[in-house]
Amino acid sequence: MIHPWVLEEFKKGTLGENSNYCFILGLWIRTNWGLWEGSRLARYFNRLEIQHPDDMSQIILDTFWRYLNRKPIELEMEIIECKKYRESVTISGCD
Secondary structure, eight states: OOOHHHHHHHHHSOTGGGGGGTTHHHHHHHHHTTTTTTOHHHHHHHHTTOOOHHHHHHHHHHHHHHHHTTOOOOHHHHHHHHHHHHHHHHHHTOO
């Protein structure tokens, strides 16, 4: 269970700031939602050509922030941006 004040702080931040939550909340999502173990949710992302659990959890956090702030979800844009990022780190050898 996420403490209400964490949700409020997450909601008040900007979309770019939610990456600050990627380590703790993202780690919880990756572990408890089985993104490393090939859960149904992980397989859903795989079908969208999102392979890395870190990317999956970031998309989930971005989508959740958009939901809390009543913004359009823009999943397609999130996926495109994620693929661009993953391609850039793979090319530079940082992955």
